[in-house]
Amino acid sequence: MSDGRKIIHIDMDAFYASIEQRDHPELKGKPVAVGHADLRGVVAAASYEARRYGVRSAMSSVKAKKLCPELIFVEGRMEVYKGVSARIHEIFHDYTDIVEPISLDEAFLDVSENKKHIELAVDIAREIKQRIRSELNLVASAGVSYNKFLAKVASDYRKPDGLCTIHPERAEEFISTLPIESFWGVGSVTARKMHLLGIHTGKDLRACSLEMLIRQFGKTGQLYYDFARGIDLRPVEAERIRKSIGCEHTLEKDITLKSSVIIELYHVARELVVRLERKEFKGMTLTLKVKFHDFSQITRSRTSSRLLYKLEDILPMAKQLLSEVDYEQHPIRLLGLSVSNPKDEQQERVPEWVQLELEFEK
DSSP states (O other): OOOSOOEEEEEETTHHHHHHHHHOGGGTTSOEEEEOOSTTOBEEEEOHHHHTTTOOTTOBHHHHHHHOTTOEEEOOOHHHHHHHHHHHHHHHHTTOSOEEEEETTEEEEEOSSOTTOOSOHHHHHHHHHHHHHHHHSOOEEEEEESSHHHHHHHHHHTOSSOEEEOOHHHHHHHHHTSBGGGSTTOOHHHHHHHHHTTOOBHHHHHTSOHHHHHHHHTTHHHHHHHHTTTOOOOOOOSSOOOOEEEEEEEEEEEEOOHHHHHHHHHHHHHHHHHHHHHHTOOEEEEEEEEEETTSOEEEEEEEEEEEEOSHHHHHHHHHHHHHTOOOSSSOEEEEEEEEEOOTTOOSOOOOOOOOOOOOOOO
């Protein structure tokens, strides 16, 4: 089962909110949400004090305030968060250069051969946690195992300020009792489907045949089959290939009028083109994201025969995707567009689930 690798997953605890509490001592110990407090606002991050009330990221500010009337909103400072993230990565690179960033506050490290010749990966993880605390006055959780899946699960296991190691000989037992919601890549929709199939734990998942999982979940079924057996051969990749560029607009008010929706779609497409040009990114697939007034959302995608980076190509395709969406009886709250599937990607890769960096709108 184990191939001898030593993988660490580091996940900063309530990263954005913790930075705000660190930099503003009067917020320490209080429920804090990073984001906008207005009627159209969304929580980008929540402190652990706020999470105790049920406040979560991506929740509407109105709902968050109802759950926690004492909630304190602070405006996000993305440049500050990026700067702190860079310092954290400097600490990582003191131990290994095989670092795979997942987001500003999360990364994998392969320490099988490390710069300090420390034998046990758990000792490296403990030292990194201590340095983050002493040098940056922040708290991180760490997971240690022989592959990325188990290291990721381990880092979530004892949050906050957790440190968990899953040894190869304990992996099967650990996975057996793991709730299916804790499996990497299983979101709420997939979890509901698995529950209907009688899959509630890792043990249930291991009892499923590969054929059944592929039939129910497509190619991702192979991933679930492997994870249930503690198998994850994906390497920690120091250089991550950009997979997509996107942007989205939360509207000032919910809209259903076709002309208004088209105008908003045009503005989103124009911003997307600017971002594509700035990042020198071109892709073959366009995805439309629509979030409705009740916070339900859908996506529609289409792949082009030509590279997408010009407004004259993106906008007509976006309109076609929008024509597939029924919004006359479902007012639209948010519109988003993204371009993915870069042509120079040489081979199909196993899907990865990554935390996306939220850009705070002015």
